[in-house]
Amino acid sequence: MKNTILLLWVLALTACGPKFNPEITVDDLKENIYYLASDSLQGRKSGEPGGLLAAEYIRQKFETAGLQLLYDSGFQPFSLVADAELGEGNSLSVGNKSFEAKTDFLPYAFSANSTVEATLVFAGYGMEVDRDSLKWNDFEGVDVAGKWMLVLQGDPDLENPNSPYLEFSTERAKALTASDKNAAGIILVAGPDFNEKDELSSLFFDKNSSRFDMPVLQVTRKVADEMLAGAGETIESLENRMKEEHRGFNLEVTTSVKATVNVQLKEKETRNVVAMLPGLDETLKDEAVVIGAHYDHLGMGGPGSDSRAVDTTAVHNGADDNASGVAAVIQLAEKLAVEKANKRSLIFVAFGAEEMGLIGSKAFVNDPPVATEKMVVMFNFDMVGRLDTTTNALSISGTKTSKETEEILNNLNTDFELAFSEEGIGPSDHASFYLQNVPVFFFSTGAHPDYHTPKDDAELINYEGEKKVLDYAVKVIAEVTNRDRKLTFQEAGSKFQRSRGGRFKVTFGIMPDYAGLEKRGMRIDAVTKGKPADKAGMQRGDIITAIEGKKVSNIYDYMSRLQTLEAGQRISVDIIRDNKETVLIVQL
Template identity: 25%
Template structure:
């Protein structure tokens, strides 16, 4: 029951309500450093054992986000009314070292993994295509088995190209050995070759990458383009593994815009425990990579759930097994719970725990900034977002965003990774996190993200920059 108040008390109360009301609203929109620390201490603490891809510790991280999303009033988007989406992975191994075969002058040539070739990456039991000899700086020819010769003196650039080859659209790329590969030939060559498959409509297989000896490259260079090259071998019984995504949804409030989806994501897995790591510390905590990105997503989730319901639908997804091959994101995009064209934009968050000296201290960078108009538009709406200052690192291709971008979805990664040497080492620990930077970074994106989830702006790729074409 409402008690009648004197005018004077009423005004005082009204003022009090206004002040506390405003405070409450603004404090909801501001992320406190202690929140950031709280998440980081749990996710990157030793109890989570480095959240190894597909391990129970990855799942515990997923359940942590599920628990928080429940608390925030975010709807579950996983299996059977839960937040967790389980992905079954079939690990396939070759029973014997796989081979590369072709015929020349009427006889069959067989090159074997560990001897004349190193099978660096396979995505199925076999890869076949016509030979195409290309220059080191050129893109592999889609559908072909492209041969790239090594040019001495250019090791660094050559090595960096490797990451970009996996998604080239070629059936396989044959890369002539570098001195580094020669030095590790026996170690690479003694490894069992395996790959992973999983259910649903996961995106099609990627490019196989084979390192070939100088002698083999010399021989192949004399063969005419178009000769069929086959790589493969017999497979053992598959081993069944699992990974998990943690998925939450805020359904949009606008009758028209609610059918459109903004996806905010980060990967919750890291490298786990590595018994053969040098030194005493065997736990790869992955504080920056990518506990930091997960914290951005869960705090944005808290803020968006607490405020007025966004006009567009927002998905918050914590992907599993990014480090092991992007399995969580590949499964998610292959099994979207809504039509693909309704996914307006994806912002992935990676490694924002420390500032990057290459940009201003309050800036973040966006991978593929010059590929679509999303980055520029977010910047117009207050984001301190600039172009990725490390284009030679191919970061656009190096996180879950690329899985989606390859499907034509506008997808970028927000980061401030300054190429620190703790990357993928046991030393990527909470003690190296700059909490002031990290808290300010996430706060700086609250307004722009709020704008995006409430606007009808649809980002587009710039001419010739769509990675799916």
Template identity: 35%
Template sequence: MEPGLPALSVDFKKSTTVKHTTCLLALLLPFTTQLNAQKKADRKTLGNLQTHITYLASDKLEGRRTGTPGEQLAAEYIASQMKLAGLSPAGDSGYLQTFLVSEGKLIATTSHLTVNRSTLTPGEQFIPLPFSAQKSAKGDVLPDVNEPDNIWLFNVKDFEMSPHADPLEIYRQNAREAAKAGATGVIFYNGTETPKEVQKWLSIPVEPLKIPVMWVNSEISKVLDDAEDLRIDMQVDFASGRRTGTNVVGHIDNKAASTIVIGAHFDHLGHGEDHNSLAPNDQTIHHGADDNASGTAALLELARQLKASKLEKYNYLFVAFSGEELGLFGSKYFTEHSTIPPSSFNYMINMDMIGRLDPAKGLEVAGIGTSPVWPALLQQTIPASIRTTYDSSGTGPSDHTSFYLKNVPVLFFFTGTHSDYHKPSDEAAKINYDGELTVLKVVYELVEKTNSMEKLAFTKTRDKQTSTSARFTVTLGIMPDYTWQKPGVKVDGVSDNKPASKAGILANDVIIELGPHAIVNLEDYMQALSGFKKGDKTTVKVRREDSEKVFDIQF
């Protein structure tokens, strides 16, 4: 050892430990980097979800009712986010695709009812019935005295109506008989319906009578009950109930033969003007954070992520639908007017109300019977920690139904209903953002897994019953066209081996009678079904093009 140089000392045990630690760190570093990157990506997604939902459910958009300025603001926002993500426009005008919604009659501002010089409020105190003529009538009326060439008053309490009777049909029959007897107008009072229920009747297409006909609420009914004589001035006018809805469509074109469709509806209830609110008499803004700003936000995030991915075996079409709350108007229009034919769609995933994942209720996934690959794929993809309920049906009250009816495999993701459903209280602050991120990851992973597979096979499934006030134990085996605006129930699809298919009923037939029951609308059809049980035989009358046909069926 030379003088002046420091002594060199080596601790072999410590050196080995350092070496092993360095090797372990080298092995862990990529994993740690990947984990940190994933956490950063999740934070970005969570932030974006919150931004999207907060805006879409804000007061500024006034509930995103189809055809309103609030819906247009939402459509513009969604289009701007699609553009920001790098999607190509795939609508009729840029990203936008417009369609007409026919909503029956509206009470025109010229309609009025005056009773003893008191002018009543349309839509609340009085409502013209859908079969009313657009005419006026005046008269000095004595209660309980119905004279020719005067207005007739009908006390509904005097009617003998069975619990299963259709009140609108009873009113129509009485008004028609009154018109034949010379009445110049008819007013029904003491009916058990609410104004909200009567307003819904205006969407029912019926032939008009030759005289004006009105319904009045319980408040005005008391006035008519107590009066000795009445001076009545009535005028009925209807406005056209048509408005324009807007879908928003973005495309990732990977030059593939088939396309994966991801959809969510963005419309909601506005102030409850369409009478589909579950908050009685509450006309404040229905925010629709879960229904369905949640699904729309996930749609936008999946678009951003898939655009940045290398999953390029298929093209992707992202569609934000409007008109869903009115009866799947937007998705039905899209499947019939898409620039990309539905026959080239690989499958469709629909996200509707995915913002309230609750461990106790879990996740609901419908449509797993629409392709033989779904059950195994879902089992591989959904974490075992998430309680999951499955439904095989490809039909239901959301937009995937429109694709299933075009023979496209579908999946429907839903985290369940809750006490804020269709109420103003469905607000952004109540969204479970971590839960929504979990659902979004499931959908992304499904898309990822199918990128290594060929185009999925389609299989038909059983029908899912439509919700109604009627309770029934049999089914005809048809899928109604929810957008049909004329009398009867139009058949949009027929299930194999069900009474309808066995009898020879076809898609596009219009059911106008079921047994002894006349069918004017979907509720009539459901009420008629409730009167039958398994094994019963009856007939179905349909209108097919320009002819009528009667089929024998057995439930």
């Protein structure tokens, strides 16, 4: 009732007062951000009342600006898996030995709920690849129909973050291969190279309600070794053999494995908010420029929410992430709707469920208001409210997703120290468009220690800084929207990211500078309290230049060095702080 009264008050205020100021102003940014990041919206979690109130507010803003509401009066509804939990009766036995759910085995959320008893085939990485010069076959000379497939997680090129096998290495991809080969079910296990600790990941679901028609499980190496005992092998021995020979491998095992799976998915419905400003040019109006930001956040935080304050249950207001981005889209919509100078059509979107895995933007590109082939570019605003007045640094990602992007950005820039990141894939909604061959611009003022914590509040936003960002963005949008020829798309970085799994044996507990603005090394944007970096005295703003005497110039160097380290090591880390070089000792 309280939320309903608040919404009616907001709508009444909007109706009674001036429609809106068409100019981008600090006052308007404050109005939007303070409402969206208020405690009354309870962190705008997808499918919860606060998230629905935020969507109503944004729709009203779009309608008041005179935009054409798309889909169902501006709402594009979609469902998502909000949670997954084990039901009753999950069991696993190998021969006469029984094992415990959560301790020894765990189903995937996209597993069928069924019971299967069958013999087993170890099938390497569970891959069959024949693409030009890229070849790998774990099924040569074996028939897995009607049998369990036991496969390693990962792929044959684990040390390469850009492995050519990435798209074949996900759990879903391997389950699909098993299904194509009529396997009775598939069991995944992490070899020591993939995850040194013989532990299960948490109940993994990808927020997608589609499921396979067979059971899909993960087991510990202890259980997998029991399955292989009759063949005289272990997961470690087989992983080593495949690594040495670098070829596909399989092994039939006569042991009987019986499993019963019961996973319950909890679905909720949420929505995107979508409106359009039609183009004015008869030739170009059928093409569209998409301008978007996600409006959801983490709700009350807590375990499984991605909150960095893992032990705190409190409202995560998400003022910067991403009320600042939504306020940007509202302001841009109001200004451009009044100017009416757009040759191409402009589609404004507030995405739901970004924090759940880009689900809203994926729903949008899967059921778009115009064909994705007609989308000439996507502008994404995510965390644009914390411009650092000292560095004046603005990060823009996707700068190589068109041939013209960087020239446009540089020519129109007068205020910022621009930090370009070339790749089209990234942890925000623009990635969904890049996967559809749409050039992308991802604007952000960068991460900070309040990110994904209850401290990301409206009073900490740099409103003057955000206005500067939007004044610049208006020029870039106008240039792209009204140019005679659309941008020339080109691939920039892999379109696939490695599946989950413990590729790194250690963690520093820092948030790196992903954009690479700092050229002397890799800057630290945040340090997690209690983690090794914090205990060693690292601070936000420190610049890592070397680890164990080996040079670190950027995040890629950092990740490569991290892969060589072991838990328990004491290592040296060279840093620059306040322009002075020093060395810290970190206990991993």
